[in-house]
Amino acid sequence: MTAGPAAAARPRNRKQLIVEAAGQVFSERGYHAASMEEIATAVGISAPALYRHFPNKYALFAGCADLMVDRLVAALDTCGPEAALTDVLTALTRVTVAHRRSGGLYRWEARYLDRADRRLLRAKFGHVVDRVTTAVHREHPRPAERLRAVAALGAIGSVTMHHTSIAQRRIEDLLVASARGVVAADPAAAEGLAGPVDLPAPPVPRTRRAEILAAAVPLFARDGFATVTNGQIAQAVGLAPSAIYRHYPGKVDILVAACLQAAGLLAQAVERSLHRATGPDAALTALTAAYVAYSFEHNALTSVAEAELAGLPAGLRRPLILAQREHIAVWEQQLRTVRPDLDARQARLLVHAGFGVVVEAGRALRWQDTPGHRDTVTALVIGALL
Structure with missing residues (x-):
């Protein structure tokens, strides 16, 4: 046969x-x-x-x-x-x-x-x-060599997290240049670079709904949305599991609320930082410092929003993607003002490289929120962009 x-x-x-x-x-x-x-x-x-x-x-x-x-x-x-x-x-x-x-x-x-x-x-x-x-x-023998190496890898790896389409050779050139900018940054000269950042605080949980959200976010960040149960969330708030449904129709609605809260807080941080900036270079630095400060201060919230967004149903994901695109558009505009040699797609690629630097450098620093860490990561992101 x-x-x-x-x-x-x-x-x-x-x-x-x-x-x-x-x-x-x-x-x-x-x-x-x-x-x-x-x-x-x-x-x-x-x-x-x-x-x-x-x-x-x-x-x-x-x-x-x-x-x-x-x-x-x-x-x-x-x-x-x-x-x-x-x-x-x-x-x-x-x-x-x-x-x-x-x-x-x-x-x-x-x-x-x-x-x-x-x-x-x-x-x-x-x-x-x-x-x-x-x-x-x-x-580039200077302080924080391993941190700069990790951050450079974050810039390179950022290309896996978005779908910006450019010719492959051009992507490679941009990412290598961005990674080189990261490793060439001098953390020792970054003191005071981030400056004071006026970050919005998350709302104080004064209702059961807000308490549930505040309890769920760190659980989602630590264990992943799929593995956290309503029972665990309810226990953290001191409720019976069935009581969760009086405030949220399902666990996914808690996740959507967390993502919307993250988008809202980030939009406020960006608006405040750009409002005080004078000149294109200062605006880009202020925007970077605000994003870095926000990432450190609201790490659990941002990690949940970034990690779980792709798993949401399309209908629930759409408003969050629109908010994300609006945020990236602000970055594109500020970066292209400083670097007119970039077109929109190239600027977007580098913006994502900057985000990758924040994630990997923040992880390497265990998200310990200190002025020095904020300054260092801000300098590394500026290196990735410029």
């Missing part, structure tokens, strides 16, 4: 194709929202065929997480230990841009790995950071 056309056409690298497709689905939909059936459809196979390669969704997810970091390590190995900083950054950028659709799972979704897999992933990324730090030390 001869095999049919489908069997004859079966690719030898099917497992790799599965991991590629799964990485994109996990990155765009989130670990919990993605299904094995959806991934199988993306590959063009049946779900049973998918299970022949991976016994469950977690095994596939862990394989996706390993693949991207292994590619980064392999790219560095081709450079050699004495490679120049630009060559190191270029190698990492090319891999990241080539696989930008699947790289987004690292920023937020890697928290769903179990402890052993997370430790392994952290060790591999640590090797990447070590290599970049060594190159930074050779070319």
Whole structure:
């Protein structure tokens, strides 16, 4: 009996194709929202065929997480230990841009790995950071070398978190230049750069509805929206689980309220910072300082909004995406005023690079909110933009 056309056409690298497709689905939909059936459809196979390669969704997810970091390590190995900083950054950028659709799972979704897999992933990324730090030390030997290396990787990795479309070579050039700007920044000269920032405070929870929201946000930030139960939220507020439904129709409505609160507070912070600025350069610095201060002060709220937005139903996500676009448009305008050499898409790419710097530098600093940390991260973001 001869095999049919489908069997004859079966690719030898099917497992790799599965991991590629799964990485994109996990990155765009989130670990919990993605299904094995959806991934199988993306590959063009049946779900049973998918299970022949991976016994469950977690095994596939862990394989996706390993693949991207292994590619980064392999790219560095081709450079050699004495490679120049630009060559190191270029190698990492090319891999990241080539696989930008699947790289987004690292920023937020890697928290769903179990402890052993997370430790392994952290060790591999640590090797990447070590290599970049060594190159930074050779070319820009000054304080905070490892922090600048991590922040530069944040600028590069930012391309996995948005869909701005530019020619691939131009993206690579912009990101390498942005990463070089980050590592060239001098944290020691950044004292006072952020200056005083007038941040809006979150509303004091005076109602049960507000108390539920205030209790849910840190739980979502720590454990992820999908794993937190209404029972945990109710316990944090001192309510019976059924009482939650008197204030929110479902858990997703709490998440939407948190995202809307984050967008509102950020819009107020931006408006206040730009209102006091005089001149384009001062406006860009004030905008950066406000965003950095906001990210440190409201870290749980911002991480929830950024990590969980993609998993919301389309109808609930739409107003939040509009608010996000309005915020980015402000950045584009301010950056292009200072840098008229950029078109709108290039400016948007660099703005996202700046956001990536804040996330990775903030994590490296464990979000310890001090004036020095705010100044340092503000300087790193300005380096990424300019």
